[in-house]
Amino acid sequence: MPTDQPSFDAMLRAARSNVAGRPLGRRNVLRGASLAALALGAPSLVSACGTDSQVQSADTCESTDISAEEKELVFSNWPEYIDRKGKAMPTLEQFQSESGISVTYNTDVNDNNDFFGKVKDQLGACEPIGRDIITLTDWMAARMIGLGWIQELDKANMPNVEANLAPDLRSPSWDSDRTRSVPWQSGVTGIAYNAKYTGEVGSFEELMTRGDLKGKISLLSEMGDTMTFMLLLEGSDPENFDSEEWSAAIARLEGYVSAGQVRRFTGNDYIRDLNAGNIVACEAWSGDVIAMQYDNPDIKWVVPEEGLSLWSDNMLVPNKADHKANAEALMNHYYDPEVAATLAAWVNYICPVAGAQEAMEKIDPSLVDNPLIFPDEEFLANAYGFMELDEKTRQQYDKDFAKVIGA
Known part of the structure; x- marks a missing residue:
């Protein structure tokens, strides 16, 4: 898909004006990167994979939500993947103020395989991992859903997601009705x-x-x-x-x-x-x-x-999470178009929220037509995801x- 380079560079220049003095962001850390998981060799890949004995379901691994009693949640995300103003995180602080839910925000997802390795034994044994939301890339989200480690979401708690999730992200093959995942950002x-x-x-x-x-x-x-x-x-x-x-x-x-x-x-x-x-x-x-x-x-x-190559990072609620309804409230918050535009203006990745482009007019008009944040159909005409793989095939590949x- 050839692109007019001068105009595209102009878009990049407009976007980069928003990153002055900013630490490198989510895709600028070692994700499946620097051979983080692969450098240990093929044996480590096997150890990072689920086995049949680790597969769970709603019947074998029952979770209890205590959101009504505890107005809190723990959110694990990638580093530099949320809007900041000094030490503050404005959109997250807005959520806490409006909802009364206290959020412990961790930046401990540095690599899909590495994070999988940290939590696989607990999730495979139906044990809590101390997190209510984890944010993982499509293929790893698919793997965890396939292993039965991710809870089904209550869409009634997320009207903004239902109304504003971008049409082209609504039906991935690995979660066809988005019953267990909500996109955070794409790229x-x-x-x-x-x-x-x-x-x-x-x-x-x-x-x-x-x-x-x-x-x-x-x-x-x-x-x-x-x-x-x-x-x-x-x-x-x-x-x-x-x-x-x-x-x-x-x-x-x-x-x-x-x-x-x-x-x-x-x-x-x-x-x-x-x-x-x-x-x-x-x-x-x-x-x-x-x-x-x-x-x-x-x-x-x-x-x-x-x-x-097109990818998304997705919010997931793992089994045994204590605060699923609170997590759903946070997901709903980030699908308010103005909140989504505020986040997108800082991270400069593809925004998954319909209506955010219009909201960006007030937040940063220079980004309204940026294809790296709001791509049109032509830009994404030849954009490809990677096929969903079953666990055995994934291990071999x-x-x-x-x-x-x-x-």
């Missing part, structure tokens, strides 16, 4: 390059085959992101592929690695290398590019010709990917 993965050291890199085919880029690029250690593009290069649909197509895509990636095209697989630490010119182009998260461009205008963002990237 896209594409290509970044440093114009000081190389010309425009317009496609993943160029990234993976151009001789002048050999040994000077990086890919992400997040399997879903990188393999989305390998599948697209194979002519396969990342949202609907079979084992033969997977094998061909893995073989393609292995060929690029063997040829020396890829310098390394990274998390957000590609930021340092790209700024310094140690790599000149890479697979990148859009939010990183906004932050990087504030200090380095040579950093450019490209929507690859093959398309984009994780092993395949870890082997190729040297984890």
